[in-house]
Amino acid sequence: MRKILTVLCVTAGYCLAALPASAQRIVMGKVVDADNEPLAGAAVFVKEQKTIGMTTDMEGNYRLRLPDDKEYTLQASYLGYVTQSCRLASRQTKKDFIMEEDAIGMETVVVTGTRTPKLLKDVPIATRVITADDIRRTDATHIGDLLQAELPGIEFSYSMDQQVSLNMQGFGGNAILFLVDGERLAGETLDNIDYTRLNLDNVERVEIVKGAASSLYGSNAVGGVVNIISKEASEPWTLNLNGRYGSHNDQRYGGTVTFKAGDFNNSINIQHTSTDPIEVGSIGKDGEENDFSKVYGNRTWNFKERLIYMPSDKLKLTGRLGYFFRERDKSASAKDRYRDFSGGLKGNYSFRKSNSLELSYSFDQYDKSDYDATQNLDMRDYTNVQHTVRALYSHSFNKNNTLTVGGDFMRDYLMSYQFTDNGSYEQYTADAFAQYDWSPVKNFNILTSVRYDYFSEAKAQNFSPKVNFMYKLGNCSLRASYAGGFRAPTLKEMYMDFNMANIFMIYGNPDLKPERSQNFSLSAEYMKSRYNLTLTGYFNIVDNRINTAWNQALNGMVYTNMKKMNISGLDATAAAKYPCGFGMRLSYAFTHEYVKYGQPYTSSTRPHALTTRFEYQKDWKNYGFTIALNGRLLSKVTTDEYISENSFESTESVTYPAYTIWKLNISQQACKGVNVIVNIDNLFNYRPDHYYNSTPTTTGTTFSVGLSLDVDKLF
Amino acid sequence: MKRIKFHTAAMLGATLMSLSACDGIFDGIYDSYQIATADNCESITIDGSDYTKWTYINLETQTTIATRILNQEGDEEPWDKGGDMPGEWDIAIHRYEVKTNGGAVLETSYTSIDELLNADGIPTGEYTEDIETTDRITIDMSDMMNGNILYAKSPYNEVLSRWMDVDTSTMPPIYTMSNKIYILRLQDGTHAAIHLLNYMNEKKVKGHMTFEYLYPLEKAFQ
Numbered sequence: 001m002r003k004i005l006t007v008l009c010v011t012a013g014y015c016l017a018a019l020p021a022s023a024q025r026i027v028m029g030k031v032v033d034a035d036n037e038p039l040a041g042a043a044v045f046v047k048e049q050k051t052i053g054m055t056t057d058m059e060g061n062y063r064l065r066l067p068d069d070k071e072y073t074l075q076a077s078y079l080g081y082v083t084q085s086c087r088l089a090s091r092q093t094k095k096d097f098i099m100e101e102d103a104i105g106m107e108t109v110v111v112t113g114t115r116t117p118k119l120l121k122d123v124p125i126a127t128r129v130i131t132a133d134d135i136r137r138t139d140a141t142h143i144g145d146l147l148q149a150e151l152p153g154i155e156f157s158y159s160m161d162q163q164v165s166l167n168m169q170g171f172g173g174n175a176i177l178f179l180v181d182g183e184r185l186a187g188e189t190l191d192n193i194d195y196t197r198l199n200l201d202n203v204e205r206v207e208i209v210k211g212a213a214s215s216l217y218g219s220n221a222v223g224g225v226v227n228i229i230s231k232e233a234s235e236p237w238t239l240n241l242n243g244r245y246g247s248h249n250d251q252r253y254g255g256t257v258t259f260k261a262g263d264f265n266n267s268i269n270i271q272h273t274s275t276d277p278i279e280v281g282s283i284g285k286d287g288e289e290n291d292f293s294k295v296y297g298n299r300t301w302n303f304k305e306r307l308i309y310m311p312s313d314k315l316k317l318t319g320r321l322g323y324f325f326r327e328r329d330k331s332a333s334a335k336d337r338y339r340d341f342s343g344g345l346k347g348n349y350s351f352r353k354s355n356s357l358e359l360s361y362s363f364d365q366y367d368k369s370d371y372d373a374t375q376n377l378d379m380r381d382y383t384n385v386q387h388t389v390r391a392l393y394s395h396s397f398n399k400n401n402t403l404t405v406g407g408d409f410m411r412d413y414l415m416s417y418q419f420t421d422n423g424s425y426e427q428y429t430a431d432a433f434a435q436y437d438w439s440p441v442k443n444f445n446i447l448t449s450v451r452y453d454y455f456s457e458a459k460a461q462n463f464s465p466k467v468n469f470m471y472k473l474g475n476c477s478l479r480a481s482y483a484g485g486f487r488a489p490t491l492k493e494m495y496m497d498f499n500m501a502n503i504f505m506i507y508g509n510p511d512l513k514p515e516r517s518q519n520f521s522l523s524a525e526y527m528k529s530r531y532n533l534t535l536t537g538y539f540n541i542v543d544n545r546i547n548t549a550w551n552q553a554l555n556g557m558v559y560t561n562m563k564k565m566n567i568s569g570l571d572a573t574a575a576a577k578y579p580c581g582f583g584m585r586l587s588y589a590f591t592h593e594y595v596k597y598g599q600p601y602t603s604s605t606r607p608h609a610l611t612t613r614f615e616y617q618k619d620w621k622n623y624g625f626t627i628a629l630n631g632r633l634l635s636k637v638t639t640d641e642y643i644s645e646n647s648f649e650s651t652e653s654v655t656y657p658a659y660t661i662w663k664l665n666i667s668q669q670a671c672k673g674v675n676v677i678v679n680i681d682n683l684f685n686y687r688p689d690h691y692y693n694s695t696p697t698t699t700g701t702t703f704s705v706g707l708s709l710d711v712d713k714l715f
Numbered sequence: 716m717k718r719i720k721f722h723t724a725a726m727l728g729a730t731l732m733s734l735s736a737c738d739g740i741f742d743g744i745y746d747s748y749q750i751a752t753a754d755n756c757e758s759i760t761i762d763g764s765d766y767t768k769w770t771y772i773n774l775e776t777q778t779t780i781a782t783r784i785l786n787q788e789g790d791e792e793p794w795d796k797g798g799d800m801p802g803e804w805d806i807a808i809h810r811y812e813v814k815t816n817g818g819a820v821l822e823t824s825y826t827s828i829d830e831l832l833n834a835d836g837i838p839t840g841e842y843t844e845d846i847e848t849t850d851r852i853t854i855d856m857s858d859m860m861n862g863n864i865l866y867a868k869s870p871y872n873e874v875l876s877r878w879m880d881v882d883t884s885t886m887p888p889i890y891t892m893s894n895k896i897y898i899l900r901l902q903d904g905t906h907a908a909i910h911l912l913n914y915m916n917e918k919k920v921k922g923h924m925t926f927e928y929l930y931p932l933e934k935a936f937q
Binding site: 160292293334380411 | 736737738739740741744745746747748749764766856857882884885886887888889890891892894918919920921922
């Protein structure tokens with residue numbers, strides 16, 4: 001297949017080269033890789049006149065006819081290598097290119113920061129990309145596992161009832177917006193979406209943009225955006241089957257089938273996971289009672305289907321369906337069930353080269369029910385249904401000016417056991433946004449955007465501005481940005497009327513103001529084929545954060561806007577990948593939260609966090625292996641906790657100890673399609689002295705072994 | 716190709732279906748609140764959600780009357796102002812706890828009244844009488860998070876109260892019904908079979924106890 005493609009490319013190249021027949025000057029050269037091996041099929045173009053160009057032949061040679069003896073810029077590109085440009089002096093007739101492998105993915109196309117496709121190295125907003133390769137190496141099951149392994153300063157811990165709670169450098173689950181292919185997710189439990197819903201089978205990459213992004217994404221993008229991008233089939237057919245078995249009877253089975261037939265492209269993915277309960281004991285090593293004594297066992301089913309129809313180069317229609325089911329064993333007879341039904345239709349239309357239009361409809365329904373095994377009754381007590389329609393239009397005036405405008409309309413319906421008599425509420429939201437991407441001079445980019453959001457039930461409206469600057473100097477990029485973020489009060493926060501086990505009431509507050517944040521950030525990045533160094537400093541002003549506070553008059557908890565606070569920090573990443581197969585990545589995050597003197601500091605954000613990865617990869621014709629060592633180091637944190645749950649007058653200081661967890665993955669590949677992966681998690685057998693809600697739930701070293709078969713590659 | 720077209724149509728259909736269902740789809744996969752009682756049984760539902768309330772039940776007349784617990788000594792007054800204190804009663808329920816009027820209780824391994832009636836006769840064994848307690852009948856939970864719970868002095872039948880297990884080692888607690896049949900021997904020597912069916916009402920408010928019972932049991936075994 002590859003050979004045929006190469007021959008086609010070479011033939012096309014000759015045809016292109018033959019076009020400018022009245023040429024005055026012939027430029028020739030060779031495109032080779034770092035080992036001096038010729039690259040056949042590499043594209044070489046004249047930047048000023050894109051009609052002049054060709055692809056290299058089997059020996060890596062190219063030959064272009066230029067119309068005159070003037071100065072030109074030649075550009076050479078090849079998939080997986082860093083695109084190179086060079087100035088061709090007048091009368092120069094020879095130019096060779098030595099291409100460097102794009103080992104760190106700087107040529108990856110990303111969409112989250114600007115809502116339009118851009119190369120990672122050109123995007124004015126620092127974007128972290130976790131690739132399909134990274135996902136495979138960490139062997140993560142869902143987005144929570146992956147983020148924790150890849151990013152420092154991310155911690156998933158438990159809140160009440162063993163519900164998972166995210167802290168991403170001082171921002172909680174409701175201040176980080178999670179998207180799948182740009183679509184929001186319905187449903188939440190204690191301010192967090194269901195992360196287990198977001199499995200990583202058939203995922204192309206995950207893009208993370210830190211800092212406020214409400215000017216493009218609206219509510220919830222207060223502290224950042226995580227966007228999961230699905231894989232699209234490019235082969236006639238593929239079939240992947242995988243399974244993993246590990247300690248605590250941890251099982252994972254998955255299968256993905258994709259095919260391409262004519263204008264159709266389809267993928268179906270099914271995954272099933274299950275795990276036994278983990279007993280951690282009711283008393284810790286320190287003799288005190290643990291926050292929990294066992295982690296409930298659970299099982300999930302996840303189904304994803306996506307069909308793409310491309311009747312022409314200009315039109316692309318996408319339809320998708322999804323089903324998710326999770327069951328958690330609270331006791332032998334009581335089980336918590338979580339289900340999600342999703343679907344969507346999207347049309348992308350490109351016209352007159354510089355215009356693109358996207359129209360989409362998205363449906364997402366997240367249900368919670370209690371299953372009583374003795375009576376065989378499955379009773380629903382929560383459903384969140386979201387219908388969203390969106391239009392997005394982008395127009396490029398020229399290569400230096402692009403305008404993007406768009407708008408969404410959403411209906412949000414919520415029925416919950418936390419409302420009076422299991423009642424329901426609904427809210428309509430509407431928004432419009434515009435973004436202008438401008439490069440006034442070479443190497444300098446300004447991106448500005450503004451968005452208006454309206455929420456019918458909260459009667460809230462919000463303007464979110466953003467401006468980003470990027471200046472490129474050789475392999476360095478300097479970025480500066482100011483962005484506004486906000487989060488509108490949710491139906492839950494406005495209307496809750498919940499009796500907490502007859503101990504106290506939790507009341508909603510219809511008069512809540514939206515949470516608002518202002519984010520300032522500065523970053524410097526060095527990217528050169530094998531190396532990537534990034535340093536980012538940021539400062540956030542967060543006002544009117546919505547939280548519950550004790551209200552003496554009502555004798556209960558009430559949702560309230562909190563006072564202004566600041567979150568500042570520093571992120572540093574160093575990554576390198578060498579041709580010998582050795583690679584490493586070190587990421588450090590420092591976070592500082594500041595509340596005014598006199599107010600209690602109740603956050604449990606750890607100030608210092610570090611993630612590391614060292615890997616070694618070696619490939620032969622029919623065999624290859626990768627050894628990867630992933631480490632997470634988190635510093636201790638001292639925080640104030642209220643001595644009494646319902647007086648809120650005095651606090652005591654509590655320290656959560658530092659910890660470090662290391663994971664070793666050994667993956668072996670045979671015959672291109674057979675992958676065996678062995679994971680040793682918690683390599684140094686760390687066991688907490690006391691299980692706080694924020695300590696990892698590990699009981700010591702665990703093992704797992706997985707097998708993944710790419711059946712199509714075996715033939 | 717035909718298959719692909721079908722596939723496309725099915726996906727389109729499924730997505731459009733959700734359009735018409737503003738408040739969601741697949742309601743039918745869930746069960747609604749239901750309590751099924753055995754044919755030959757009586758059933759009683761009481762609202763025991765208040766921590767200061769005793770509900771007294773007369774099994775023969777199927778009548779209930781409630782009182783308010785006034786203090787930790789366990790003194791009571793009629794629930795309704797100007798109401799009566801209970802007269803003839805057999806059992807009384809406070810939240811999930813039960814006391815008997817001089818009776819005794821046996822826990823059986825049967826999980827339905829029909830199963831019990833297939834047995835040879837009224838189960839025999841060691842019937843357990845009430846005990847006096849000072850740490851069972853909670854009257855004030857408001858300071859529970861700080862470990863301060865107020866109890867009232869009261870008789871308490873430990874065996875019949877096992878019909879419902881509340882595990883408070885986690886928050887929120889885990890509620891488990893034993894689903895077993897309990898035999899109550901009344902003061903006058905007659906017997907009743909009691910089966911707890913639910914501890915919630917249809918709004919899922921806990922403390923609403925529904926149980927079925929067969930009384931007198933002697934008649935059923937004749």
